[in-house]
Amino acid sequence: MKPRNILRDADALSRREILRLMAIGALTVSALPARAEKTPSGKGTARSVIQIWLSGGPTHLDTFDPKPEAGTEYMGPLRAIPTNVDGVQIGELLPLLAKQADKYSLLRGMTHGNNGHETAAYMVQTGWTPGGTLVHPCLSAVLTQRLIAAGSYKGLIPPYLVLTQPQGRFSEAGFLGQRCKPFATGGDPSQARFTVEGVVSKDLTPERQEARKTLLGQVDALAQAGATMPELAPAAASEREAWELILGPAGKVFDLGQEAKELRDKYGMNPFGQSCLAARRLVESGVPYITINFGGWDHHKQIFPALRQKLPQLDRGVASLLEDLASRGLLESTVVWVGGEFGRTPKVQPEAPWNGGRHHFGQAFSHLVAGGGFRGGSVIGATDKTGDTVKDRPIYPWDLIGSIYERLGLSPEATVPHPSGYAVRVLPPMEAKTPTGGRLKELV
Amino acid sequence: MTTGKILIAAALLASAAWPQREPIAPFELPQTAPRVSPIDDLVFDKLAASGKKPNYLVSDEVYARRVAFDLTGTLPTAAEMRAFLADRSTNKRARLVDRLLASDPYASYFTMKWCDLLRVKSEFPINLWPNAVQAYQRFIYASIKTNLPFDRFSRALLTTSGGNFLDPAANFYRAVQKKEPYNIAQAVALTFMGARFEAWPAAKQAGLAAFFSKVAYKSTLEWKEEIVFFDPDLPAFTNERGQPIDAVFPDGARAALDPAVDPRKTFADWLLRPENPYFGKAIANRVWYWMMGRGIVHEPDDFRDGNPPQNAALLAWLEGALASNGYDLKALMRLIAASGTYQQSSIPLAVSWSNDLNFSRYLPRRLEAEVLIDAICQLTGTSESYSSPIPEPFTFIPPSSRSVDLADGSINSAFTEMFGRPARDTGTEAERNNTPNAEQKIHLLNSSHILDKFKQARNFRRAIAQAKDPEKSVDEVYLWVLSRAPTEAERQAALAYSKVNRAEPWIDLAWSLVNANEFQFKH
Structure with a gap:
């Protein structure tokens, strides 16, 4: 028997095969997770990830991969502008990011060829192609599982946090289940009070909270009478933790009022800008994975007026975040990852009902990565002169996610346990037929 | 010193060192839980053997709430509590239990439990699909509502052929992660024998799987309709070397299968005969676990040689009681609810008894x-x-x-x-x-x-x-x-x-x- 092959293909094994293999001793449940990982864990320098998820599929031509030579048929009314890195241009609606280009790298070779929101979002965030028997977890959920299993994350704030609403498209945790799902804050960080679900109540003043807490302490008769009941111990411990977050110092991480007004304005006083600021505060307090869901990029119709609304928010938020992280020495340990599930058709559709729209485009799109050991100031991959195909250095979702795993010190060949007891690789094995451009060695 | 002697010495020390605890109002009455049932003889005698004694009897308020959650999963209303507390009759606890067992919430609550155990869900990895989920859940509900004896319920699940909508019990064979003999056998062992198939030796697994090797499936023109049936013409059940695998009962006896008879029926006949050592114990233990918070065999679905019952005589008595009343689960619940054992406080009588496994208290559990x-x-x-x-x-x-x-x-x-x-x-x-x-x-x-x-x-x-x-x-x-x-x-x-x-x-x-x-x- 070759246990390694079994492990590699655990996903594809049928239940019966697993049972049979277990029965003949080829496969034991306890032996599975103990698999040695090839990449030494000391290699990664990233401690946190801020994922800015632009769901809906933002256009690549109007953001990170402009094609000024292609003309208005492709560019519409928008131009390209130079950045602070020689020879690198981005869309004109991103002037602040243009000044920070040395801090990030643009991945212009992103491709997977799928034009469905759900499937593409699944591919880009899990690194898997759907179709097997498993629903795989996102990178974020994998990281959460590893932290929980290792017992290495001790913070009161959940390790995987979403600002502010979870994405509806698919279950981020896949087969890993509830424990690896994100904690979604809810609320709006640009309001006077950022009412983080469960932490900051929208109705109760801190004084009333204190009074109620005292009352609860007085009336929990069973807790008092039953102090000797071991079954109640987890309840008592978790109640202490909960109050620390609600009324103690731990919850203050969400109090953006503690930041200078100038800095808040710089990030932009809108939900996205203030989410970026909240993300920085969370990274500072040691939260390993923060996703900012910034949706609304599915611009089939009248894309340019919409972009004039949205891109300045993206520009301010991300540029300020990068600058702020860098000035605090946090960028080296924090991966910032910006992108959506696909790009949009390079050729603008001018006629009704689209009136200047762009449609789903999985063949070529762009992402931005910065920090956590990814070098800035580079462009990886290139599309042709109209942005229709990747002509140089393709980057598939598994290439990108594998690279982020490596930045986090996690081998792309590592496994996570399926609830049924067998181990599943965090990324699909690279086979001869798997299209790949390789990991982002250029940026390391 | 042997372990047994150490345990006895520790127990004596504990009982000698421990001062009498006062009953705690409003949870406990100032009296010890009574010895009213053979259950109590078996539990309390075992406690006495280790120097322990039964706990205080719970108050009416605690009892009413406890049975309401255990039997109906429902918070008692203020009106129900008023009526119960005002009732002066001596058998009011038993009458309350009867009323709860006859209520719709009883059926709803145990339908939920059985739907958990039978994996009733539409989607991955069970993939029953919504219409079949509805049909299957209603079958389960109706069975519990009418108090279908548990052996007949089990036989229906094990032997039904037919469509997933019209013969909903057939969904038992669809509610597995893979519709093949080993997966089915695993579900059968878990559900009806409280056993972990995956821990069995390969030969024992194969022997049980063989009973389910003639289960076939076919779809119809109706969307997501699927028919489960006995197909004697399926290819012979073989191992990876192509050798035939015989059907062998989990007790090691080889089954003589008539090719014309559905082997599922042969298995059900074996499982459900009165002297079968697996079936009655597994369900009696499960009911005990549901009500007391811990199985006599624990985990309640992990029956195996290395995991003996905490109180074998108690399990045997419950099994016998269940068999003699025709596998009436309500009757078993009634017996347990009436016992002094069940009516004990959940607060340990002594700090050092808080981890006692001999049922010296009702184990508290967070509500589901x-x-x-x-x-x-x-x-x-x-x-x-x-x-x-x-x-x-x-x-x-x-x-x-x-x-x-x-x-x-x-x-x-x-x-x-x-x-x-x-x-x-x-x-x-x-x-x-x-x-x-x-x-x-x-x-x-x-x-x-x-x-x-x-x-x-x-x-x-x-x-x-x-x-x-x-x-x-x-x-x-x-x-x-x-x-x-x-x-x-x-x-x-x-x-x-x-x-x-x-x-x-x-x-x-x-x-x-x-x-x-x-x-x-x-x-």
Whole structure:
């Protein structure tokens, strides 16, 4: 028997095969997770990830991969502008990011060829192609599982946090289940009070909270009478933790009022800008994975007026975040990852009902990565002169996610346990037929 | 010194060193739980052998709440509690149990439990699909409502052939992760023998799987209709070397199969004969686990040689009682609920007995996710909204429906997931997780989901408003939330609070009590 092959293909094994293999001793449940990982864990320098998820599929031509030579048929009314890195241009609606280009790298070779929101979002965030028997977890959920299993994350704030609403498209945790799902804050960080679900109540003043807490302490008769009941111990411990977050110092991480007004304005006083600021505060307090869901990029119709609304928010938020992280020495340990599930058709559709729209485009799109050991100031991959195909250095979702795993010190060949007891690789094995451009060695 | 001697010495030390604890009001009565049933002889004698004695008898209030949650998964209403507490008859506990066992919530609650164990869900990895989920769940509900004897229920699941909509028991053979003999055998062993097939030797696995090697499936022109049937013409069941595998019963006896007879029936005949050592024990132990919080064999679905029963005589007696009453589960529950053992306090009689496994107390457990949210909804007169976007047309659960009634394990909420509702992937009891954690506490203490329910609470507010004076208001809140009157100290604490916090003191009190362990735990 070759246990390694079994492990590699655990996903594809049928239940019966697993049972049979277990029965003949080829496969034991306890032996599975103990698999040695090839990449030494000391290699990664990233401690946190801020994922800015632009769901809906933002256009690549109007953001990170402009094609000024292609003309208005492709560019519409928008131009390209130079950045602070020689020879690198981005869309004109991103002037602040243009000044920070040395801090990030643009991945212009992103491709997977799928034009469905759900499937593409699944591919880009899990690194898997759907179709097997498993629903795989996102990178974020994998990281959460590893932290929980290792017992290495001790913070009161959940390790995987979403600002502010979870994405509806698919279950981020896949087969890993509830424990690896994100904690979604809810609320709006640009309001006077950022009412983080469960932490900051929208109705109760801190004084009333204190009074109620005292009352609860007085009336929990069973807790008092039953102090000797071991079954109640987890309840008592978790109640202490909960109050620390609600009324103690731990919850203050969400109090953006503690930041200078100038800095808040710089990030932009809108939900996205203030989410970026909240993300920085969370990274500072040691939260390993923060996703900012910034949706609304599915611009089939009248894309340019919409972009004039949205891109300045993206520009301010991300540029300020990068600058702020860098000035605090946090960028080296924090991966910032910006992108959506696909790009949009390079050729603008001018006629009704689209009136200047762009449609789903999985063949070529762009992402931005910065920090956590990814070098800035580079462009990886290139599309042709109209942005229709990747002509140089393709980057598939598994290439990108594998690279982020490596930045986090996690081998792309590592496994996570399926609830049924067998181990599943965090990324699909690279086979001869798997299209790949390789990991982002250029940026390391 | 042998381990046995050490244990006896430790027990003697504990009993000698331990001073008599006073009964704790309002949970306990100043009397020891009575010896009223053969169950008590078997439990209390075992306790005595290790120098322990039975715990205090619980108060009427605790008993009423305990049986309400154990038998119906439902918080008793203030009106029900008033009537029960006012009842002066001596057999009122038994009458309460009879009333609960005859109620619809009894059927709903145990339907939920069986749907967990039978993996009733539409989607991955079971993939029953919505229509079959509805049909299967209704079959289970009807079986429990009519108190179909458990052996007949089991036979229906094991032997039914037919379509998943019209012969819903046939869904037993569809509610597995892979529709093939080993997976089916695993489900059969787990469900009816309380055994972990995956830990069996390969030959024993193959022998059981062979009984399910003639189960065939075919689809029809109706969308997602599937027929489960006995197909004698399926190829012979063989191992990887192509050698035939014989059907062998789990006790090692080889089955003589008639090719014309569905081998599932042969297996069911073996499993359900009175002298079968697996079937009756497994279900008796399961019922005991449900009511007492711990199996005599524990985990309750892990029967094996290395995991002997804590009290073999007790398990044998329960098995016998169940068999002699024709596998009537309600009758077994009635016996357990009436025992002194079940009516013991959950507070250990001595600190050093808190980890005793010999049933010297009722083990407290956090309410199940669905039961907990139903109780909060009942108090506040609110409802949950459940829907499923897969497949089209979307499924919407009416707001009047309780969470316990959710037929489909694939239809969930953030709350039920957070509080450990099982995914219904494996059918093990351990899939349900009732252990509190910080995330749950944060949610109950301070989420808008829960706080918004208290903002509504129309009937509750009206009941409090109708109380004549603040003292009566406190009493009303306690009866609604904790099914009892406050102690004098509690009443004074609440009144003192209401004088300082004038905004909504009774809502604050109700919120505090809902967040107390006494509300969240069966005890």
